[in-house]
Amino acid sequence: MTAAFTLNAVSHHFDGAAALREVSLSAAPGERVALLGPSGAGKSTLLALLDGRLRGWRGEAEVLGVPLSATHAPPREQRTGAGFIFQEFALVDRLTVYQNVMNGRLSRMRIWPSLWGRFGEHDHLKTAAALDDTGLSDLARRRADQLSGGQRQRVAIARCLAQDPRLILADEPVSNLDPAHAERILGLITGAADKRGIGVIFSSHQPDLARRFADRIVGLRAGAVQFDKPSAQVTSDDIAELYHGTVPGAGLRVVS
Numbered sequence: 001m002t003a004a005f006t007l008n009a010v011s012h013h014f015d016g017a018a019a020l021r022e023v024s025l026s027a028a029p030g031e032r033v034a035l036l037g038p039s040g041a042g043k044s045t046l047l048a049l050l051d052g053r054l055r056g057w058r059g060e061a062e063v064l065g066v067p068l069s070a071t072h073a074p075p076r077e078q079r080t081g082a083g084f085i086f087q088e089f090a091l092v093d094r095l096t097v098y099q100n101v102m103n104g105r106l107s108r109m110r111i112w113p114s115l116w117g118r119f120g121e122h123d124h125l126k127t128a129a130a131l132d133d134t135g136l137s138d139l140a141r142r143r144a145d146q147l148s149g150g151q152r153q154r155v156a157i158a159r160c161l162a163q164d165p166r167l168i169l170a171d172e173p174v175s176n177l178d179p180a181h182a183e184r185i186l187g188l189i190t191g192a193a194d195k196r197g198i199g200v201i202f203s204s205h206q207p208d209l210a211r212r213f214a215d216r217i218v219g220l221r222a223g224a225v226q227f228d229k230p231s232a233q234v235t236s237d238d239i240a241e242l243y244h245g246t247v248p249g250a251g252l253r254v255v256s
């Protein structure tokens with residue numbers, strides 16, 4: 001089966017400073033991988049690369065069997081089918097929950113219908129299913145700016161699910177949430193992925209949650225892979241070494 005992604009010696013620099021250094025990694029289909037590491041380790045950069053948004057990197061990268069280009073965005077018909085959940089939710093405040101989730105369908109539509117916002121019955125069905133999976137059906141008519149942080153995050157997840165993704169990428173999906181909500185949201189994302197038989201790659205600052213919700217943890221530091229292990233084999237020493245010398249509060253938040 002096609003790997004969720006494969007990276008071979010991928011490096012990236014921002015203004016001459018290395019953000020990723022010779023990263024070689026892959027994930028099996030359906031695998032849940034957590035990216036851990038202190039602030040500035042390169043987690044968001046790696047996820048942006050997997051999402052096909054990063055330009056100017058070196059090396060080789062393939063997502064869901066589609067080679068990525070370091071120089072240009074892929075044409076619509078060659079997109080990988082990965083869905084992205086943004087840390088800051090990226091919702092349109094003046095639109096309803098339903099409209100925000102429906103927007104997830106735009107990337108699945110042909111160009112002209114998408115420009116006119118002409119959604120079909122199939123799009124409405126996918127939207128309704130995504131709202132149901134995230135427990136948002138009762139809030140469908142509420143405006144996005146009238147939601148709590150946890151509810152907004154659920155809308156962002158539903159929008160991603162409405163895309164019918166073949167892989168879910170999530171950049172610190174629970175960083176703005178209290179511990180109980182964080183656990184619920186990660187359970188929601190990984191449960192929805194399991195139901196669809198697809199993988200999840202998420203970044204986190206919370207080792208305990210990463211251990212609980214990921215099959216595998218990749219420790220990134222200063223753009224390089226420091227460890228890559230099944231979650232059950234990641235020790236407290238691995239975590240301490242990964243965060244060694246970093247500013248307190250910029251990372252580790254233990255959730256019991």
Ligand SMILES: Nc1ncnc2c1ncn2[C@@H]1O[C@H](COP(=O)(O)OP(=O)(O)OP(=O)(O)O)[C@@H](O)[C@H]1O
Pocket residue numbers: 014015018019037038039040041042043044045046
């Ligand atoms: N657009 C940008 N322009 C310049 N430098 C950038 C840009 N984006 C990231 N960087 C730098 O690249 C490095 C990696 O950043 P990245 O955001 O990938 O880290 P991160 O592990 O996601 O951090 P955090 O946990 O704080 O979100 C950092 O040194 C950061 O300052």
